[in-house]
Amino acid sequence: MHLFCIAAICARETIWALAQGPSIFPPSFDPIWKKTDQVAAAIFGEKLPLSQPTRQVTTGYEHLAGVESGYGFFAPNVTDSSELLFELHYSDGRIEYDLPSVGSNAAGIRLATLLDKIRLTEDSDLRETMIKMLTHANWQEHREANLIRAIFGQVVLPGVDQFERGERERFDVLYTYDFVARASQDRPSQ
Amino acid sequence: MGQRVLGTRSFLFRSDSDRWLSILRIGLGTELILYCLSLWKDWDYLLASTGRGLISRDLAEAVLGAESIVIPRLSWLVALGEKIGFQSETVVQAAWVLLLLAGILLCFGFYSRTAAVAAWFMHLCAVKSGDLVVYGVDNFVTIGLFYLMLSPLPDRLSLDWRLRKPKEKDPELLGFWRRILQLHLCLIYFFSGLTKALGAGWWNGSNLWRALIRPPFNVVSSEILVNGKHFFPVLGVAVWVIEIGYPFFVWNKQTRAAWLMSVIFLHLGIGLFMGMYLFALVMIVLNLAAFGPGTLWREKQTADVDRSAPAETA
Numbered sequence: 001m002h003l004f005c006i007a008a009i010c011a012r013e014t015i016w017a018l019a020q021g022p023s024i025f026p027p028s029f030d031p032i033w034k035k036t037d038q039v040a041a042a043i044f045g046e047k048l049p050l051s052q053p054t055r056q057v058t059t060g061y062e063h064l065a066g067v068e069s070g071y072g073f074f075a076p077n078v079t080d081s082s083e084l085l086f087e088l089h090y091s092d093g094r095i096e097y098d099l100p101s102v103g104s105n106a107a108g109i110r111l112a113t114l115l116d117k118i119r120l121t122e123d124s125d126l127r128e129t130m131i132k133m134l135t136h137a138n139w140q141e142h143r144e145a146n147l148i149r150a151i152f153g154q155v156v157l158p159g160v161d162q163f164e165r166g167e168r169e170r171f172d173v174l175y176t177y178d179f180v181a182r183a184s185q186d187r188p189s190q
Numbered sequence: 191m192g193q194r195v196l197g198t199r200s201f202l203f204r205s206d207s208d209r210w211l212s213i214l215r216i217g218l219g220t221e222l223i224l225y226c227l228s229l230w231k232d233w234d235y236l237l238a239s240t241g242r243g244l245i246s247r248d249l250a251e252a253v254l255g256a257e258s259i260v261i262p263r264l265s266w267l268v269a270l271g272e273k274i275g276f277q278s279e280t281v282v283q284a285a286w287v288l289l290l291l292a293g294i295l296l297c298f299g300f301y302s303r304t305a306a307v308a309a310w311f312m313h314l315c316a317v318k319s320g321d322l323v324v325y326g327v328d329n330f331v332t333i334g335l336f337y338l339m340l341s342p343l344p345d346r347l348s349l350d351w352r353l354r355k356p357k358e359k360d361p362e363l364l365g366f367w368r369r370i371l372q373l374h375l376c377l378i379y380f381f382s383g384l385t386k387a388l389g390a391g392w393w394n395g396s397n398l399w400r401a402l403i404r405p406p407f408n409v410v411s412s413e414i415l416v417n418g419k420h421f422f423p424v425l426g427v428a429v430w431v432i433e434i435g436y437p438f439f440v441w442n443k444q445t446r447a448a449w450l451m452s453v454i455f456l457h458l459g460i461g462l463f464m465g466m467y468l469f470a471l472v473m474i475v476l477n478l479a480a481f482g483p484g485t486l487w488r489e490k491q492t493a494d495v496d497r498s499a500p501a502e503t504a
Contacts, residue, residue, distance in 0.1 A: 002370070003370070003373055003374065006374060006377050007377055007381075010377060010378075010380075010381035011381070013385070014381060014385050014388070017385050017388060018388060022389075023388045023389060023390070024387070024388055024389065024390050024393065025388075050256045055258075056257075056258045056259060056260070057258075057260075059257050059258040059261075060258035060259070060260035060261055063254075063257075063258065063261040063314075063318065064260070064261070064262075064336070065336045066329050066332025066333040066335075066336055067333065068329075070381055070385070071326075071378045071379075071381050071382040071385075072381070072382060072385035072386075073326050073382065074386070074397065074401050075385035075386040075388070075389055075392070075397075076385055076386060076387075076388040076389025076391075076392070077389045077391055078391065078397045078400035078401045078404060080404075081404050081406075083405075100244070102231075102232050102235065102244065103231030103232045103235070104228055104229065104231055104232060105228075105406070105465060106225075106229055106232075106468065107228075107231070107232035107235075107236060107323075108406045109325065109406055109407075109465070109466065110232075110236065110320075110323035110324070110325065111244070111323065111406075112405065112406045113323055113324065114244075114245060114323045117322055129249070130245060130249070130322070133241075133244075133245045133246055133249070134245060136241060137235075137243065137244050137245070155405060157400050157403055159396055159399070160395075160396070160399050160416060160419045163403075163412060163416055164416060164419075169405075
């Protein structure tokens with residue numbers, strides 16, 4: 001049962017990856033993968049309410065055993081990486097730039113994971129909330145700043161040939177949020 | 191039908207020694223110690239509640255709570271701590287200390303079962319509350335700790351064995367848990383390889399190049415990497431061939447050692463060239479525990495049963 005559960009979750013993730021595309025299959029297959037993905041979602045009870053007892057128990061077990069997700073790391077495609085840049089505005093007109101920071105390489109990998117999760121978040125309110133939290137963390141180190149512009153984007157990686165032609169990583173802006181720090185508040189507000 | 195049931199039973203419950211369990215225990219103990227030490231500066235910052243750290247653990251826990259109420263999380267410990275007068279920050283720091291202590295106890299095999307259960311629980315609390323900052327390594331550590339905690343501890347190399355002289359463990363039960371770990375690894379690699387093979391970039395080498403230059407995995411300079419561009423297609427294909435081939439070649443006596451070594455070198459490469467040291471370590475530990483004894487080195491024959499090698503399949 002345990003191993004069947006793992007195999008099913010892995011198969012489900014593979015179908016999801018195909019539905020997200022692109023893959024080695026021609027684009028004409030895309031509707032088939034999307035349909036299969038919808039059917040799989042229904043079979044796996046993903047459309048059931050989260051509070052449904054069976055779903056609560058199975059999800060709980062999967063998390064306890066560490067088998068709640070598949071193993072498609074860097075697959076089927078390696079996505080561009082995500083970046084968050086803070087533009088700090090001061091009352092004297094000065095502007096500085098900063099990045100979210102952590103104290104070690106190990107935490108750096110985790111920060112990169114977080115930024116990727118923010119990029120993949122479809123819920124715009126949740127995305128904004130997470131960026132606001134990161135902005136607040138940065139504001140703690142720059143309390144004099146009265147406005148922080150959080151610029152979230154992706155780092156577009158060059159291919160080998162492009163790299164040989166001199167092209168390098170490019171930062172494409174996806175979202176921008178302005179947070180105003182008010183003296184009466186302990187955190188910036190949009 | 192009866193033959194099939196018997197065959198399945200003898201496949202799943204093949205007598206085994208506890209050497210694989212020693213590898214799993216010491217390996218996961220080491221992994222936990224390194225995990226704690228690598229995050230000691232950032233532990234509070236990554237797992238703080240709203241407004242006190244990088245991102246709120248309350249947010250991750252809220253999502254988690256909606257998914258299932260039985261998933262362990264730090265807020266359980268914080269609530270318990272607050273009842274007896276400890277502050278939230280103190281409890282989070284205590285969780286780090288307890289996890290480190292559990293890792294040390296596992297390495298020595300002292301109170302092995304208690305340490306394994308505590309390590310599994312504390313680690314799960316940390317990774318679930320920090321769900322927004324977790325990646326693959328955390329899943330694999332949870333998997334390893336889950337099997338370790340359920341396996342028949344203590345093993346012969348542990349301090350528990352030397353100090354308390356417990357009863358001999360059931361070799362069939364030892365074999366069963368090792369078999370589950372072996373089968374789990376086969377599923378992991380098969381699906382990991384399959385998903386990679388579905389991306390054109392893993393056939394022409396572009397995904398390997400992208401994985402190596404993608405921040406924060408760009409440990410080796412792109413200027414150096416580009417010199418090996420002709421090898422990327424071959425290496426890219428080799429990665430998913432090794433992974434997909436794992437469940438087929440690791441059971442065969444002739445190819446087992448070669449396949450196991452290929453996978454270990456693959457993980458060494460990931461560790462060295464992408465800076466994912468903890469990920470590389472946990473994967474090597476799981477592989478060595480599952481297929482190492484009897485494959486990469488001989489085991490001593492014990493009196494009651496030949497426990498030297500993993501079972502062969504037809």
